[in-house]
Amino acid sequence: MSARRSLLALTIALGTAIALTVLPGTTAQAATSPNVVVRWNQALLSAVRAGTLGPPMVARALAITHTCAHDAWAAYDPVAVGTRLGGTLRRPAAEHTQAGKAEAISFAAHLAAADLYPAQRAEFDALMADLGYDPADPASQAARTGVAACQAVLGHRHADGSNQSGGYADTSGYAPVNAPVVVADPLTTLNAPGRWAPLTFVNRAGVLVTPPFLAPHWGGVTSFSGAARSLADGVPAPYAYGSSGFRTQAAEIVSGTAALTDRQKAIAEYWADGPSSETPPGHWCLFAQQVSARDRHGLDQDVKLFFSLSNAVMDAGIASWEVKRDHDSARPITAIRFLYRGQRIPTWGGRTVDGASWTPYQVSTFPTPPFAEYVSGHSTFSAAAAEVLTRFTGADTFGGQAVVARGSSLVEPGVVPAQDVTLRWATFSGAADEAGMSRRYGGIHFRSGDLQGRSLGRAVGAAAWERAQAYWSGRG
Template sequence: MKVPSLLIAATMLVPTHAATPPPPNMALRWNDALLQSVRTGTLGPPQVARALAIMHTCAYDAWAAYDTVAVGTRLGASLRRPPAEHTRANKNEAISYAAHAAAVDLYPAGRASFDALMRELGYDPADTSSTAAGIGARACSAVLTYRHTDGSNQLGGYADTTGYQPVNTPMKVSQPLAALNDPSRWQPLTFVNKAGVEVTPPFLAPHWGGVASFSGQARDLADAVPRAALYGSAEYQQQAAEIVQTTAALTDRHKAISGYWSDGPSSETPPGHWSLLARTVSQRDRHTLDQDVKMYFALSNAVMDAGIASWETKRDNDSARPITAIRHLYKGTTIRTWDGRDIDGATWTPYQPSTFPTPPFGEHVSGHSTFSAAAARVLKRFTGSDYFGASAVVAKGSSTVEPGVSPAQDVTLRWHTFTEAADQAGQSRRYGGIHFRDGDLRGRALGAEVGQAAWDRASAYWSGAAS
């Protein structure tokens, strides 16, 4: 059995049941294909979440034409085909043409691999003359037309449309903190990336809160989130002290949790990670094509809305990351760091690779927490239970922060429930030193609400109740 790769050979995901799963259906095949482009691409988490949602919405809308009650998101029931045509072959063809169109639009650099998959499946990607191919093409065209003007600025390379400028000048991570205009606010970081180039990434997609959400509720839910602690408050000092203490006391298990959920550059990112976890649910429960089309439709749109909601909150708060707060508060004070050294607090670094010390956007709220809680809520609703029962092995020495050193032995992470997995994903960012407690916990609460709203909307579409 081929087990999905979650983190570049550092881990292995283990499904609950040992029985050989059925061959991957079209929903799984196209999900896998898009994730490969995600890994080799440069889009950040909110853009990846949107890309997955678009492809799975195109697949769902094409599939809905071959269901007796489901309606599409853009064209309603206008594409409905007669019951005699509701065959597996027609669904496969319509889904593939829809998914292919979406994938090429979202990741044009991957066209050759997407075309190759079509040919492997027995389809000519340039020929949409058959009824099923035409259904797929029309369904996806309507979705893409809508999403090209959804506020993401995809056609403009996802560039910011709001004119955001940071109030703080960049901090060079290799040097002690010097100037800081406002300790409450986000600060860009300058560091040497994996390619050996010194970079200062700007705030990623500060306009993302304005992207049209699937449920229509993401922004309102985000705007109700309590604000981040401000400099000068007891809460601000306490949250920084907690991160200093937490990272100084990391065990190998804590480090393994941080690494497993990190989902940084060259990975599936957090949205794609949950797509892989959902794949194990499909294998565990031996899903049909119909089930997986609906599951991924609901899941991907919930995760897209989680990205919109968390980025709306991040932009509104524009809050400092731990590296800024700790270096400012502890400058001139000796503190213990995660590798056991006593250092000047002005040089503190989180438990992250030096080539990507902290993601380039505000702290409050945690995207990992929001994405994960939204995904967990959808999977719980779809399966009818919070039970997950999966595990992952983090290999000895696989840490990207301490390669060859941590963990000293293989570490097995187990999640009895989806909620446990989501909570661990949120906690991992505190172990990693890049999120505060409030950013994590409020992100979890926001994600659960966003996931529920997306679930309600998705299930209304496939039950035929959506207008």
């Protein structure tokens, strides 16, 4: 288990799920009793880690759960309106109590979480019991309100183009133009060097797999802000195969990964968020949990924070996958192998290899995520989340840090890093930039894919923020 995962397991056991500390000089204190919004976020992230959904599906699940919570809460606010039923569920002012809000939120979140992660239903039931509720008995007014709010959201989202009922299987008819590339074998030929190619490799279970392009239909999922797809369509095209830019971006990855420092390697692994993790959207929920504790949020604040944040990352997934599908661009592992086959090139670990066998700085059981390179999902998710956190808190001030323990690398176990490495983020935007850069250090994204992803993410986050504000201010 990596250093970050060890720390995360510890903090979950303590009931905070904040896998971070804060920089010296801040006034943050850990929350001793997280409110129900944070508790449901923690429960959902636990389900994410135990499940197999990819980043865009995880982002959607987070958004649905927190939208259900928001819409249930809105019925107990004098101004806010729900995303589906507006103000029709509004309860009398006398019922606008913290207890009423918490109960409505919990019944709504439970219904959503069980719909999205049915295999983890027992864990969600256990949380309800711990909170003092019986999910099988939504008899109180607050429970009925929460269920009604969530049913409306689920009805909408079940027809949002994600194909949840079909296991999120592709509905677009996508087929790769390249045959699978066997990672263990030197590359000899590639039909379309500038296009995405499936990879064949041995996964963590020891099984030879060839994952298909993950959710190529995802750009058609209904956007929260309504602007995700149009923003994606405004992103310029990546460098085409045969251009000087294509060759330059590949050379940059070759030289960069060959010269990685321990700190850069630690950054690459800390932000990887691959299988069995909370994935990039969930990673930013951990940061939001820290902000909640740091700023001593009440229930109302966290409803709004997680509602706006989760919908921003959902739209980031929609937008980035729209770009990925439109351009179907090659990952560095295939582009570099094709360009440098038959040549000896430097690589990480102080080695030289035949370019046809080059691998990125990733664990061999997950050498590159199974979808197109351009744009970087990490960069888009992270920039969108940072934009919302900055706007919500009123300042681009974070103060987070994480320690990557000596020898904890999964790529070079026991060797890297040679000493503990502390990652510090004074600002949300700085953390987002590092998340984007981590994918270049890891050798799975090019510079343009990172930078254009960051730009797209900021625009997506701003649009989601404006839409979220409209709901809780009563403008709908």
